[in-house]
Amino acid sequence: xxxxxxxxxxxxxxxxVLSGTAAAAMLATASTxxxxxxxxxxxxxxxxxxxxxxxxxxxxxxxxxxxxETGSVQAEKLAIEQINAMGGVLGRKIEYIQEDGASDWxxxxxxxxxxxxxxxxxxxxxxxxxxxxxxxxxVFEQYNGMLYYPTFYEGLEQSPNVIYTGQEATQQIIAGIDxxxxxxxxxxxxLLGSDYIWPRTSNKIARKHIEKLGLKVVGEEYYPLGHTQFxxxxxxxxxxxxxxxxxxxxxxxxxxxxxxxxAAGIDMTKEKPLLLTISVTEDxxxxxxxxxxxxAYAAMKYFQSLDNENNAEFVKSFKEMWGDDIVIGDxxxxxxxxxxxxxxxxxxxxxFDIDKVRLASPGIELTTAPEGYVRVHENxxxxxxxxxxxxxxxxxxxxxxxxxxLMEPDPFPEGYQ
Amino acid sequence: xxxxxxxxxxxxxxxxxxxxxxxxxxxxxxxALGLAIIFGQMGVINMAHGEFMILGAYVTYLCSNIVxxxxxxxxxxxxxxxxxxxxxxAGALGALVEWSLIRHLYKRPLDTxxxxxxxxxxxxxxxxxxFGAREVGVSLPNWLLGSVPxxxxxxxxxxxxxxxxxxxxxxxxxxxxxxxxxxxxxxxAVVQNRVMAGAVGINTEKVxxxxxxxxxxxxxxxxxxxxxxxxxxxxxxxxxxxxTFLIVVFGGAASLLGTIASSFAISQAxxxxxFFLSGSMAKVLTLLTxxxxxxxxxxxxxxxxxxx
Numbered sequence: 001x002x003x004x005x006x007x008x009x010x011x012x013x014x015x016x017v018l019s020g021t022a023a024a025a026m027l028a029t030a031s032t033x034x035x036x037x038x039x040x041x042x043x044x045x046x047x048x049x050x051x052x053x054x055x056x057x058x059x060x061x062x063x064x065x066x067x068x069e070t071g072s073v074q075a076e077k078l079a080i081e082q083i084n085a086m087g088g089v090l091g092r093k094i095e096y097i098q099e100d101g102a103s104d105w106x107x108x109x110x111x112x113x114x115x116x117x118x119x120x121x122x123x124x125x126x127x128x129x130x131x132x133x134x135x136x137x138x139v140f141e142q143y144n145g146m147l148y149y150p151t152f153y154e155g156l157e158q159s160p161n162v163i164y165t166g167q168e169a170t171q172q173i174i175a176g177i178d179x180x181x182x183x184x185x186x187x188x189x190x191l192l193g194s195d196y197i198w199p200r201t202s203n204k205i206a207r208k209h210i211e212k213l214g215l216k217v218v219g220e221e222y223y224p225l226g227h228t229q230f231x232x233x234x235x236x237x238x239x240x241x242x243x244x245x246x247x248x249x250x251x252x253x254x255x256x257x258x259x260x261x262x263a264a265g266i267d268m269t270k271e272k273p274l275l276l277t278i279s280v281t282e283d284x285x286x287x288x289x290x291x292x293x294x295x296a297y298a299a300m301k302y303f304q305s306l307d308n309e310n311n312a313e314f315v316k317s318f319k320e321m322w323g324d325d326i327v328i329g330d331x332x333x334x335x336x337x338x339x340x341x342x343x344x345x346x347x348x349x350x351x352f353d354i355d356k357v358r359l360a361s362p363g364i365e366l367t368t369a370p371e372g373y374v375r376v377h378e379n380x381x382x383x384x385x386x387x388x389x390x391x392x393x394x395x396x397x398x399x400x401x402x403x404x405x406l407m408e409p410d411p412f413p414e415g416y417q
Numbered sequence: 418x419x420x421x422x423x424x425x426x427x428x429x430x431x432x433x434x435x436x437x438x439x440x441x442x443x444x445x446x447x448x449a450l451g452l453a454i455i456f457g458q459m460g461v462i463n464m465a466h467g468e469f470m471i472l473g474a475y476v477t478y479l480c481s482n483i484v485x486x487x488x489x490x491x492x493x494x495x496x497x498x499x500x501x502x503x504x505x506x507a508g509a510l511g512a513l514v515e516w517s518l519i520r521h522l523y524k525r526p527l528d529t530x531x532x533x534x535x536x537x538x539x540x541x542x543x544x545x546x547x548f549g550a551r552e553v554g555v556s557l558p559n560w561l562l563g564s565v566p567x568x569x570x571x572x573x574x575x576x577x578x579x580x581x582x583x584x585x586x587x588x589x590x591x592x593x594x595x596x597x598x599x600x601x602x603x604x605x606a607v608v609q610n611r612v613m614a615g616a617v618g619i620n621t622e623k624v625x626x627x628x629x630x631x632x633x634x635x636x637x638x639x640x641x642x643x644x645x646x647x648x649x650x651x652x653x654x655x656x657x658x659x660x661t662f663l664i665v666v667f668g669g670a671a672s673l674l675g676t677i678a679s680s681f682a683i684s685q686a687x688x689x690x691x692f693f694l695s696g697s698m699a700k701v702l703t704l705l706t707x708x709x710x711x712x713x714x715x716x717x718x719x720x721x722x723x724x725x
Contacts (some may be wrong), residue, residue: 062542064652066550195697223696226656228647229444231437231577232691232699238570239422239430252656255552255648263646265564265572287552287648291562 041090042352047120053092053352055080055339056099056115058126058136063103064251069128071283072150072335073098074322076125079339082317089343090352097121105135112136116143122352123148125338128331130154130198137162144354148338151331152278152300154201155411160358163341164381164409166334167301169202171407172278175386176299177209179401180244180276188216190242190273192233192249195222199248202278205413206246218242223249228256234264237273247277254284258292268391269295281329282395290395302333302371303389303397314370327395333370340366341376373406381409429570438688440577443584445680447642448657449664450591451635453676456665458608458628460526461519464533466661467654468540469633472510473503473640474649475548478555485556493558500583500641507637508630515629520622537654544651552650561645576645583642587635591673594631604628667707669717679718683707 047054057076059069080094088094097119099111108127115121116139123146127133130153140147140161147162155168180186189210193199200222207217218240221233230253237245249257261268261275268275275296282304285293304315304327314336318328341364346352349360365375375383383406389397422430452466463469480499484492514536522529561579564572595601606614607624615621640654647653660683668679683703690699711717 061550062545064655066545067552067650067652070550221695224700227696227700228643228656229441229688231440231574232434232688233696235430235433235437236692238433239426252552252648252650252653256646259576259646260574262562263564263574263576265566265574283551286554287650289554289556291556 041350042122044353044355045120046122046352046354048092048122048352051088051092052095053089054095054097054119054121055342056112056119056121056124056126057096058099058101058108058111058115058124059128060101060103060132061098062100065101065103065128065132067251067287068283068331069101071329071332072126072128074326075150075318075328075332075336076339078318078321079336081321083339083343089346090350094339101126101132105131108132109135109139112139112145112147113143116140116145121145122346122354123342123357125150125335125342127151133157133162146342146354146357148342150335150338152334154198155413156201158379158381158411160380161354162380163338163361163376164411165337165341166331166382167384167386167407168381168409168411169198169205170410170413171301171384171386172299173202173206174209175403175407176276176278176297176388177206177213177246179299179388180274180297181213181215183401184243184271184274186215186243186274188218188240188242189244189246190218190237190240191220191246192237193222194225194227194248194250194253196225199250199279202248203246208415223253225251225253227253230257230260231264234261234266237266238264242273245273245275247275248279249277250279252287254280255288258288258296262292267295268293271295280391281331282327282397283329283332285391285395286327290391290393293391294393296391297400298389298391298397299386300330300389301384301386302330303387303399304328305389305396305398306371306387307399308370308372310368310372311370337366337369337374337382340368345376375406377409379409379411381411383408426570429568432571434688434692436573436577438685440574440580441684441688442681443577443581444643444646445660445664445684446588446677447580447584447635447639448661449668449676449680450587450673451632451639452661453632453665453668453673454591454595454635455629455632457672457676458604459523459625461523461629462526462530462533463632464530464658465514465537465540466636467656467658468537468544469507469511469636469654470640470643470657471544471649471651471654472507472540473500473637474555474644474653475544475553476503476506476637477641477644478548478553478649481556493560496558496561496641500638503637503641504634505637507640508634511633512626512630514633515626519629520625523625541651541654548651550651552648552653555644555649557645579645580642583638587638588677591635595673600624600627663704663707667711667717669719672717672719675717675719682718 042048059073060066080096084093101108115124125148127149128151133149145161148165149162150165152166152172191203193203210217277298280298344364345357345360349356361376362378367373377383385403386407387399388401390400392398455461455463477499480495484495518532522532561576564574566572603619603624607621611621664679665676668675687699687703690702
């Protein structure tokens with residue numbers, strides 16, 4: 001009860017608390033860095049001095065999610081280094097404070113609070129799973145921070161304090177299903193996923209779209225996270241003979257699923273059935289083994305093999321910084337966009353103030369993105385193209401299709417509110 | 418639900434499904450055997466069992482890389498060396514752990530649970546520091562991949578057959594070690610009456626160490642074999658630990674036969690229900706059944722009859 005009351009008090013007095021801390025911070029700053037006091041690029045007491053600005057990086061580098069989040073940390077550090085080499089943001093060098101979410105959602109919330117309240121960072125690049133984002137969301141809204149979130153996710157969310165640099169579900173799903181229906185003549189689909197919010201919501205959107213096109217869903221299945229035995233579902237797939245296996249399996253289960261699919265004699269290169277996934281990036285293929293997933297198709301917005309100048313430059317600098325044998329997946333590229341989008345918004349606003357950055361964000365465009373051109377939508381998601389890649393035995397995707405137009409982000413598709 | 422299919426199709430699918438159940442059974446036995454030896458014979462709850470398995474998987478990964486780079490001509494058969502090495506490595510680590518940690522805690526079973534849990538966290542972070550946080554891909558010789566087509570629909574996965582044969586060999590091996598060898602006789606003597614076994618001249622400390630090492634070594638072999646069907650990453654061991662404990666407890670902690678029987682029951686229930694229901698629902702029902710049976714028979718399926 002007391003906690004609740006505290007929380008309400010806190011919420012009610014948020015404005016006064018904020019201005020209070022700001023004043024205190026400014027007094028403190030005034031004594032040490034006199035010039036910063038008068039600086040109108042920072043009126044809310046963020047950790048900005050005349051030549052530096054502090055930001056946070058908040059990902060899991062230990063625990064089960066470290067597998068996935070390592071790439072994002074590397075991409076964000078690369079972007080920050082490059083921005084600094086170009087002279088920083090509003091003439092200030094970016095200094096990052098890295099915190100470890102340790103694959104534990106309450107830890108994420110605690111570290112987010114530390115970054116916002118103690119370190120007063122101007123922006124945070126971080127989180128990977130939806131669960132971690134949901135855990136930090138109240139913290140960012142209460143203390144008015146700005147989070148750049150890189151993962152493709154299920155949508156159904158739009159916060160003034162988050163910029164979503166990955167695709168939301170409809171962007172990834174609709175283009176992919178249209179493509180297999182049109183180009184491959186697919187009539188029937190078997191939906192398969194790990195049992196939690198992202199695969200379930202995504203499959204719900206997929207089913208709706210499939211049925212809208214007048215095609216058939218012949219099966220829908222979910223397996224617990226970490227499940228390692230897929231022989232039964234593979235038998236069911238063989239019995240139902242769908243044209244497309246639509247797979248949203250994640251984590252360690254992925255490896256088991258593709259190895260067992262291959263061992264059961266389903267040769268994906270024959271495309272009978274064809275496999276379309278939205279959850280396997282180049283990062284995951286390293287664990288699965290290229291020979292086990294050869295012939296599968298993936299629908300996402302970025303592949304390491306994309307042939308354009310931005311991407312060639314990006315892949316080259318990424319390998320220079322992190323080693324030659326590294327692979328870059330969709331989320332890693334989206335994480336790389338975070339610091340650049342923030343820089344553009346700050347410079348457009350002419351201020352580090354969170355409220356001004358938020359107002360400046362919609363309409364921000366990046367022509368230098370490795371994936372090509374992206375633009376921030378009013379709903380804080382990105383306009384981006386969706387691409388289909390064909391998995392090769394060397395662990396890379398070969399681009400076989402991309403949408404001609406940018407896909408509009410639609411985090412609240414009809415029928416899901 | 419079967420109206421749309423012909424009899425041959427249904428026959429084939431049930432044959433395949435039976436086979437899937439048998440593969441699952443072999444996987445379960447392989448996972449649980451090492452733990453059953455340690456838990457059943459020594460009463461030590463080894464929470465780090467999964468990490469010993471992953472040690473075996475990483476040894477296999479190293480072997481595959483070394484053989485592929487330096488002696489590619491032997492790549493076709495490297496898997497057998499890798500399994501032997503995995504056994505030795507996991508067994509050696511097991512012996513070290515027993516000597517440095519477990520033996521001080523024999524009279525405090527709950528503390529061994531905590532200590533081995535801590536050990537599992539240490540090992541996970543060690544793997545992460547050494548091999549990186551990302552999963553590694555173990556390349557396998559071609560003859561282990563793919564399947565043997567029997568008819569149009571029935572296809573037998575080769576790695577499934579391999580796991581089944583391996584499980585059989587190891588189960589027979591364990592039987593001989595425990596029931597037909599000198600070491601096994603000593604182990605059983607220590608389990609039945611530690612003081613008396615010591616009094617007749619058995620070095621009980623040595624027996625403990627060997628038993629623990631044997632259990633860990635078998636976990637290593639299991640981990641090595643599972644590179645064919647699962648993932649190899651720092652935390653992949655966690656995927657197996659719950660099922661493994663379930664099987665050992667359900668089977669009756671002190672009985673190896675019980676472990677095999679419970680593997681069979683759980684795997685068949687699981688794979689049959691997975692076919693008729695969804696995957697998550699099958700898991701829920703399996704767990705519910707196990708909980709129900711354990712409420713009626715707390716000592717598990719098979720238990721030694723002891724007069725108290």
